[in-house]
Amino acid sequence: MSTTPTAVTCTAVSFAWPDGTAVFDDLQVAFGPGRTGLVGVNGSGKSTLLKLIAHELTPADGTVRVAGEVGYLPQSVTLDTGLRVDEALGIAATRVALHAIEAGDAAAEHFDVVGDDWDVEERALATLGELGLGRIGLDRTIGEVSGGESVLLRLAALLLRRPDVLLLDEPTNNLDLYARRRLYAAVEAWSGVMVVVSHDRDLLDLVDQIADLRSGEVTWYGGNFSAYEEVLAGEQDAAERMVRVAEADLKKQKRELVDAQVKLARRKKYGQKMFEQKREPKIVMGARRRAAQESAGKHRIMHEERLADARDRLDEAVDAVRDDDEIRVDLPYTAVPPGRDVLTLQGLELRYGARVEGVFDLRGPERIALIGRNGAGKTTLLRTIAGELEAVSGEARAHVPLRFLPQRLDVLDDGLSVAGNVARFAPGATNNRVRARLARFLFKGAKADQLAATLSGGERFRAALAALMLAEPAPQLLMLDEPTNNLDMASVRQLTSALESYEGALIIASHDLPFLESVGITRWLLMEGGELKEIGREAVGYPS
Structure with missing residues (x-):
């Protein structure tokens, strides 16, 4: 790799979680100029490596050296909803000083704060505009933006800082098709050192090289993800x-x-x-x-x-030979006969203004895709159906047992093992039965005893999915909110194979069109302009 001043070098790095689970032992890797796609199966340590580079974690042994400033976008972006946009961007103090000078206050401390950044507002608005956030301005609060917009806002803050090294961990999670195109453009325009972890094929096709993390070692492949797959x-x-x-x-x-x-x-x-x-x-x-x-x-x-x-x-x-185990599980009790009433929505008005006009019925083992832009109300609808939110008016009535897997995967108790979590949802099952079923979800032996808090994003999803699908009574309506977030390619295939065994009704909110196609969607619902509309597959590329 190139030895430029902005290179990242990891030398003899070792790291383990507090419970003793080893992640790296004598890892040697360096990242130079250009865009690098860091790939590997879930649990291989991709996110951990980014956190080590960002100095959010400290290695047990070895050194991590970064020449230059690091900007880090984590998988889960949490911003204080009371913050203004300019505070989230880190430019609030500079704006205050700039406005004071413009109003005639020539105090030295104002000039010290502004420094050379006289065009900070123009740069901030331009960056927001490039990411499709120009309409939100600098004075609104974070509570007024959607989850996907929060991701782009955090990215905008990083771009404004102009770091030498930019680390992106699953940056397209929660982004709709429109927002993803904006992020792709920002990645293409990046000229420094970038390391991006993602399961988004389109994003990975924009990188210059692929670093494949496997069994604690990195193998390099020139070219983008498509070239990597060929090799x-x-x-x-x-x-x-x-x-x-x-x-x-x-x-x-x-x-x-x-x-x-x-x-x-x-x-x-x-x-x-x-x-x-x-x-x-x-x-x-x-x-x-x-x-x-x-x-x-x-x-x-x-x-x-x-x-x-x-x-x-x-x-x-x-x-x-790579081991791409697939989830194979028999779920006969999830079966729903054709024509059976599963869900009824009637005159439903949701919080934050979205609504379902008239009567919407889901019957039999239908597979419904719920799509729409960030902030359109998809998650609000799912949470209302699940009973987590009260409807403003109208009714959401499930006629069969249902389970809801939210984006944040908070159905798991971090203090319990994987087996312990599944046992919570199936209290009548014996320990042997729980472990036998978990093995089909690829949690075998000691893996079933691993604490939920130590699981990778993909492993956590698989454990949460196992807990819900093996629950008693068996769910005959399963609702998934952005299920492919944090999943590598192999895990997406595993999820698809698990859903092939599921015989109940499905509602999936997702921006991942290839995944939706792979699970046999039968109806497409678009949440747009505060209303739920049924559309044909040909209309799925909703307006940009």
Whole structure:
């Protein structure tokens, strides 16, 4: 990697969580100029690495050096709803001093605060405009902006600081299609060092190189994510061929060892017969027996060594093939017969102004996509159906058991293990049953005993999904709010396979169109202008 003044260097870095779960051991990696996409399976340590670089975490051993200022956008953006926009951007004090000078107050402290930043307001408004936030101005409070706008606002604050190194952790989470295009443009325009963790293929296709974090080591691939996938596919084909070759060699060595043992047994039997018949002097026969035993021992050792080598080659070949386990779980009690009433919304008026006119019915195992811009009211609708929010007027009535998985995944108790959390939702299930079911969600053995607080974003989602889908009574209506946030590509495939086993009705609020297509959506609902409307698939690319 290049050794520019703005490079990031991690040397012999080790890090473990307080419960002893190791993340890195002697990690060596450096990030230079350009945009780097940091990829890897959930739990590989991507977010942890960004936090180490941002000095939000401290390594147990080794050093993390950054030459220059770091700007860090975490996965979960939480802003004080009472803050004004200019305070969130970090320019409030400069604005106050600037306005005081413009009003004729020539106090020295005002000039000290402004420094050389005389165009701070113009730059701030221009940055907000580039991110599609020009309409919110600098004096509104954060409580008036949506979750997606909060992400863009935090990014705007970072861009205004002009850091040397920009770290982005799943920046497109919660962003609608319009906001994502704005973020893509900001990423394309970035000229410093950028490291971005994302499951968004379109975003990863804007990077200059891919850093693949796997088993505590980073492998570099030139080009964007599409180029990386091509190279990786070739590597995996070669790895799978090597497994087949190694398996064939192992079978061959086993056959040769068995053949050798049979031949040696025959020789031994013949030698014993000759010894018993005493056809040669005793001293000669004894010497021949000793020589035969030595030869047999060497022969056996040679074949055993060959067999051990073949096993080692097979192990190495298997290790090179990536393990993309899929969730496979049987959920028969979630089944909903066609035509059965599942949900009725009638004259529903929600908080913050959104509404559902007339009567909306969901019947049978329908799969509904709920789409719309950030702030349109999708989450408010789901929370109202789930009973977490009171409707202003009208009715939301579920006719079957339902479960709701919110964006923030707060259905888990961080103080409990994964198994403990699932047991909360299924108190009648035995410990063995809980663990057997969890294994199908890829929490096997000690993984089921891991505390929820130590899980990665994708693991946390998988644990929350397991808790809800294995709950008693079985949910026949499952509502998911932005479920692919924080999930890597393999985890999205795992989620899709889990939902293939689910036989109830689904409502999914998401901006991830490829994912929605993959789960077999039957109806598309658009929340726009405060109203819920049914649209055709061809109209899903809602106006920009």
